[in-house]
Amino acid sequence: MNRTVVLGVIGADCHSVGNRILDAFFTDKGFRVVNLGVMVSQDEFIDAAIETGAAAILVSSLYGQGELDCAGFRDRCIERGLETIVLHVGGNLVIGKTPREEVTARFRTMGFDRVFMPSDDLEEAARLLASDIDARGAGTGA
Numbered sequence: 001m002n003r004t005v006v007l008g009v010i011g012a013d014c015h016s017v018g019n020r021i022l023d024a025f026f027t028d029k030g031f032r033v034v035n036l037g038v039m040v041s042q043d044e045f046i047d048a049a050i051e052t053g054a055a056a057i058l059v060s061s062l063y064g065q066g067e068l069d070c071a072g073f074r075d076r077c078i079e080r081g082l083e084t085i086v087l088h089v090g091g092n093l094v095i096g097k098t099p100r101e102e103v104t105a106r107f108r109t110m111g112f113d114r115v116f117m118p119s120d121d122l123e124e125a126a127r128l129l130a131s132d133i134d135a136r137g138a139g140t141g142a
Contacts, residue, residue: 074111090116
């Protein structure tokens, strides 16, 4: 099964430490990580997913503007031919103390398959990522 994932920090967010930790962690778990770094646009994520045949895109945002930066992401993926791509998002996604359930609902409505908070267990995130990829049969086949 395809285990290629595209990872990056979306928008104008330049928080890089967590991105490097996620890269090392998912690589150690057997995923092929294509790390785009920080300040990544939606189209840069999608271009990389198409070029690498990725099964998933992992979007990180820590500066509280994730909701704005991620709006329309699933629709853009579909427009570009990535109907089956797995989309996960995580971090400090909104400004303020918004309940987890509300944040999750907002991002699920936007088409993200999973929504993670900074305190979530990475082992569980890796298990869920593998499960979602297997269930979706995702990947562009490149």
